[in-house]
Amino acid sequence: MRHILPLCAALIVSACSQGASDPSSDTFSPQFDEQRFRDDIQILASDRFEGRAPTTHGEKLTLDYLSNAFEQAGLVGANDGSYLQAVPMVSYTASENQSISLAGIPMQYRDDIVLSSRHNQPQISIKDAPLVFVGYGVNAPEYDWNDYKGIDMKGKIAVILVNDPGFAHPESKRFNGKAMTYYGRWSYKFEEASRQGALGAIIIHDTKPASYPWSVVENSWTGPQQDLVLSQEIMDQRVQVEGWIQLEQANALFEKAGLSLDTLMDRAAAAPIAIALNQSADIAFANNATFTDSYNVVATLPGKAAADEHILFTAHWDHIGTDDSKQGDKIYNGALDNASGTAGILEIARQFAQQATQGHPNDRSITFIATTGEEQGLLGSRYYAANPIYPIEKSVAVFNLDSTNVYGKTKDFTIVGKGKSELETYLEAALVSQNRVAVSEKYPESGGFFRSDHFSFAQKGVPAVFAGGGTQPLDEATAIYKAQMKQKMKGCYHNVCDEYREDWDLSGALQDLAIYYKAAHQLANNSDWPGYYPATEFHHLRPAKQQ
Structure with a gap:
């Protein structure tokens, strides 16, 4: 700790220079109640x-x-006296009875694949939709990277790797190396596939780059799936089906296409990639949408x-x-x-x-x-x-x-x-x-x-x-x-x-x-407004004063 304390002291000076007081000088010392917390x-x-x-x-x-x-x-309700803020939500529930075939290979819902649709339509029916491997599914101009370059995704289903290109080869310094960027998140991948006009998007689950096992996908992505109520214009642009496929089943899919998924993973980490698998998907399941408000609880002092x-x-x-x-x-x-x-x-x-x-x-x-x-x-x-x-x-x-x-x-x-x-x-x-x-x-x-x-x-x-x-x-x-x-x-x-x-x-x-x-x-007791450092993606929104 002798080596750590001088650094910490310097940090205190830095914080104080921005208006922060020494925490030891607080007039009120918190006394948390462990039993109440429990x-x-x-x-x-x-x-x-x-x-x-x-x-x-x-x-x-x-x-x-x-x-x-x-x-x-003793806190007050922040919403004109109410503690509740209504959050308009829609719950989409895909049927457990799904008919799914990729490249002619039958896929078992939950065991092999999990699909859902965030559209207000009672039946999802997709026939002969071409499958396209789009690497990590990233379009990032700042990294000079576009896995969708030169390909029309209309009517097609994107097959996408989890995480981002920096994960497989962190020594390459691509993206943020081992540390995931937002481009590695599943939410981004579905959003980008939608922007590209894709009919569907399926992420290949791999435990290490995903950082969680298949059981998390199965438990989290089955049953009712909530979302915010969005405008019809946004909904019209959204992929019709989205979900995940087990790595073992993805390997079988690529073998059926005469390709090696392992080889393509290496290529996808090295450079943008988009390859038509020359295989198609047939997907059918019932779908239900219900609209109900949920609530944030907001209280203030x-x-x-x-x-x-x-x-x-x-x-x-x-x-x-x-x-x-x-x-x-x-x-x-x-x-x-x-x-x-x-x-x-x-x-x-x-x-x-x-x-x-x-x-x-x-x-x-x-x-x-x-x-x-x-x-x-x-x-x-x-x-x-x-x-x-x-x-x-x-x-x-x-x-x-x-x-x-x-x-x-x-x-x-x-x-x-x-x-x-x-x-x-x-x-x-x-x-x-x-x-x-x-x-x-x-x-x-x-x-x-x-x-x-x-x-x-x-x-x-x-x-x-x-x-x-x-x-x-x-x-x-x-x-x-x-x-x-x-x-x-x-x-x-x-x-x-x-x-x-x-x-x-x-x-x-x-x-x-x-x-x-x-x-x-x-x-809460000074006039400082902290900001984001220059190397971050949020710096332009609220810049740090100390560059």
Whole structure:
């Protein structure tokens, strides 16, 4: 730590030069209630809440619970007194009985392939649609890369690799090397295929570059799929079918076309590529669309001097819900993801409210947004960012909680996508009080910065961080516990075993809540407006002052 402290001290000086105060000088020290934090997680993740899927009875229970908790803490409803912001949604449900043939090879729904349609039509019927391999499905002028160059995708189905070209050969320095860019996200790939006029888009699932196993695809992409209600013009441009295919089945498809997928993967990582497979797809399934509002929960503590300027905290309350097709446990309780993060913003809100009642309100307002539909593509945060209750240009920063640390205290603190904005200096300054140091995420290739609600605000230029936990346990006992708990929770991401556990060590989560609190407290009591650094894709939206 002797080598780390001088660096941290320099970071404090940097933060102070922007108006931040030394976190040790705070007049109010947060006292997080671990039992209350546990109770919130346990209740939100209980079977009674049915997995908290949007537009279900589980949502109603969740909205009531969160609204009551914010009200009891002393926060006000941000939407003209209401804690709820309606988010117009449509749920698309594809039939489990699907007829799918690619290159004449029958594909079994769920086992081999998962397809859906986000169109309001009762029957999807595609016959003899040509299949085209388009590499990573990227059109990025700034990287001089276009996998669709010279090919007309009208009436055709794009077959696409997961992640981006930098993943396969990070030494090439293409894109961002091992760290995924937004071009590697599934959402981008479907959007770009739509812009290219494709009839459909199918991503080849590969566990390593995807960073999650096929079970996550099967669990997350079957059953009702929510989306925002979009204009008819946008919907008319959208691919008719979208989904994923298992790597083994994709290999068989390319072999049928007389091609080697492994060879084409190497070529796709080296240069843009588009190759007609000279094979076609036949796809048929029933489809249903229902339109219902879901809701964000938005609560605020008005500031005393600059009440129109807001520090935002976000955490998504939703999870996957229930799956009646399963045997045994059918409920995706989502305890870690993200009852824990939702409970986290409740605890932080209580601390700020208590600070205010003790005569120390903040200069700026502190606003908490429990978002809906994150698991379906950041829907609630996207909607808020496009339809903000408080103007985006008056939103100073976003602190996002998505799955808190249940593995005990750490010596370090992970900032996902570290190096993007000046907002990180506030976290780094706060870490000194815990003798911790900020580090980048261990697996930047998973594209974590683009996978949670803070990203919706980053796209609008608001500095946003997604941080917490670390890779270095505080001591040997914590390391042993962490290894044991990791084994217990193996495979539980987006699975029914993501349930509350009495033996979770939440001391690390409470550490992280304190860091978020201290960083936000500093920023809420100065006049600084952090910005994005020049090398980031968001710099032009809100530039950093210190270049």
